[in-house]
Amino acid sequence: MATRLPGTDVVIVGLGAAGGVAALPLADAGLDIVGIEAGSRLTKRDFAPDEIRNNVRDWPFAVRKCATEVPTTRRTSADTAVQRGGHPMMNGVGGTTLHYWAQSWRLNPWDFNVASETTRRYGASRIPAGSTVEDWPFGYEELEPFYDRVEHEIGVSGQAGNVRGQKNPRGNPFEGPRDRDYPMPALRWTWFLDRMADSARTLGWQPFPGPAAINSEAYQGRSGCMYHGHCNKGGCHVDAKNSPAVTTIPRAEATGRLKVVTHATVTKIETDNQGKVTGVTYLQDREEFFQPARFVFVSTYTYENVRLLLLSTSRAFPIGLSNNHAQVGKHYFSHHQGAGVTALFPYDLHAWYGLPAQGVAVDEFADDNFDHEGLDFIGGGNMWVYSDRRPISAASMGTFGRAPTWGSAWKSFIRENADRTNSAYIQKSTLPYAANYLDLDPTVQDPLGFPVIRITAEYKQNEVAIAAYLQDKMERWYREAGAIEVIRGDLGGQMGVTTHAYGGTRMGDNPETNVVNRYGLSHEVPNLGVLGASVMGTSGARNPTLTAQALAWRTAEHVANNWSSIVE
């Protein structure tokens, strides 16, 4: 029997990128919040520059609930899904933002209107067969104030390319107009990044530094980045990585309105017979608690958002909470970031002390920034060249067929070339399709006996065609900078478990095809909100986190501003 706790206004399930941001506007509005987090609270003393602990052993010092519930994957519904590998996400106060790469992009305006813009420019027949893509219920300009707010609340460094229509040639010429500059200048470049930027200019492109939720200088009383080279899957030892764990969460706690509960696994969102949410049941140290709440946000990442809704069945919602239209788990897609390109250079790149958010971007072939007449796809990819190298991964590099992979000849090769490779992953527009979806696995369960998520998804022709097109561009760029070997990854295939997972609780005005409305609230449950990339219907060609955070802020502010009408 669950212990019934005193009630609260709001429960946020999951204090990661989205939930951790949403807590602040709710607390500022005077609402009482209980934030329930499966992981623990980690500090900068936990963030040693130790490749074995961070990258090889996958944070053994942290509580990793996600590792016990790795989704199964299969390519199509004709296949049997199996678990492969681990889970790329993190549990903890701050979630995966504790060790993420922190690239903090806004989507480009086209990403909000893929269906209508494609139809207008090229005709409806150019929307790929089988895709369920819809326009977002609003455009870029609706989200701009929330992008701006989050960029300043958490701290994002970058170079603006378009401030209220004023273009700046040092920034992204294709970005939507922003109200003001980034609060901090972009992270510094290295000699190699300068060289790549020069090569891009030679090719007629406009390179620019990417935006990052990493302090390029002291901000809000926290240090600037120390460039120590362990940012990839490492936490920040000086709190310069602007996770909600060091920004919005402590600020919300300081209001006295946010109570954080750690080591707690929510097993069900409870509902009454009228179909309203009453609170959540969670387990902590094998003890069961019921936390009553007038409003519940799920912000547990795409896979767990879908799983928690599907597991929360009731009389009012027999096949899952907010799933009476059978849309939970639909319109799933994972960002096509594979099909990378790796180059070998005849000179040292001096990349040992870089970080993956420190890089040079080219947007000429992203979104609809180029004419697709005569091409066999829509959308495109953002090319991103960055600094990232650690000793074990450097020594594990491929040898481009120039040497064996062990022995004296390998040793000689690695001695010369460990600092001479660079890999670009290319983030590509990825669309939802009717055949790609999430549901509960019929056989595989977590240790509590709950089914894990089953991913049935593959990249389709449109994504594969983008990959091939962008690999050509990327190879050209590397060759221009002097690469002597270039290797291309496979073009596509099955979608695995990823840090860029979208959909499953898509946002839109039509309840027949979307789980949440334009404010991120359930179409079917008046006091349930969903936060995170699971509400996004398109990916764009860049990292999702800032968009998920801007949406979370917007949803939380909407709830706070309309509190009485929503909960009464």
Added chain:
Amino acid sequence: MMRATHWMPALCAVLGMGTAPPGAGGQPAARTILVESPVMTSGDAMPRTYTPDGPNLSPPLTWTNLPDGTREIAVMCSDFGAGNPAPWVHWIIYGIPATADGLPEGLPILPETSMPSELAGAIQGLNGWRRPYYRGPAPPAGTPHIYHFTVYALDQPLGLQPGLDRQDLLMAMDGHILGQGDLVPVYTRF
């Protein structure tokens, strides 16, 4: 020594052993080279020495009856019953001087070891494992596989670089093959 005998006549018929080699369409009638080995014969089992059940040395080969005008020689060992697409390639050597009348046992697998002087200029290309040396048969247990040691006589030195695989070599040899011949032993793992 194990021998697979009962099915060999049929196999020989399928392979057209002892007759002119197949293929080479569009080229002048290629002459058959006689390929032999002091350690094995076509249709018989390869000794373990030349497999991973033994020290996995490259086997000794000899050839006679080279066509007139042979200026360079290449050798490939392929298993047409494996690989996707077939064949799986166990060994490639090209740039063998036309003066050579065979290959000695145990060609180098170490990058620092050079070819014997009579093979000066010869290069071991990339096999199915993308490695520049011989790796012998390792078929699934109980399933006999047959291995084509094919010798190609070429009408000119091709001046090829290291690192070629089967596809690269076939393309490079196109139009230059004066003749070829096979030694086709069998290997079964138990």
Added chain:
Amino acid sequence: MTDERPPTISRRALLRGVGAVGAAAAASAAGVSAETAVAPAQAPAAEATQPARTAPGRVVYEQLSAEEADLLEAIADQLIPEDEHGPGAVAAGAVIYIDRALGGALSDSRDAYRGGLAAFERYCRSSRGAPFRDLSHVDQVSALIDVETGAATGARAGFAGSSGAFFGMVRSHVLQGTFGDPYYGGNRDFIGWDLIKYPGVRTAVSPGLQTALEAGELKPNHRSAYDADNFEKAVVSNATKETHHGD
């Protein structure tokens, strides 16, 4: 709050000589005498940072038997050999790293090592007629290639699964032990980091340091992430799993 285990001496602690050649090479590369370059008689697990500093000529293996450690050293010596470019995996203590980790983070791999090393030895005897250590250099390389490609799988040596999977596991752990933080018992005297010219762990890299690196003027920083007291210590080898920090 700490995840460090109190130092203990393994019940299965075993004294054995380290390969003298490797030790001497390590010593000469580091410019110190062989006596100071080899392992302590009773290295506490959690202080594996300096497994090579006290009792001369001996390494304490906690998990591997003497035969297993011998064989693994011989394999590691082929994977990253000592040569004109300096010492290799053995001198770097890669096998010590693996041994310690088999009692900690890699304990799930203990059976894979036990079974894999035994199968590897059986394979060498059946195919090349001698234990791996007694084979010629070229036969050692040849045997390792056949294990790597999976060709040894069907040789009735008894590899559990593919011999290639065993090889891949050993190679990745040897790389970890050679190029990982020396705190875990490998990368002794920063042999691995110097080999690939990694300039070392630093907690702050100013624009000036980056410029010096790009100019080839940055001296390697020979220190472990845990040398200073900035960070909670990681677990090297223990019987209990790391526990969470928490509030």
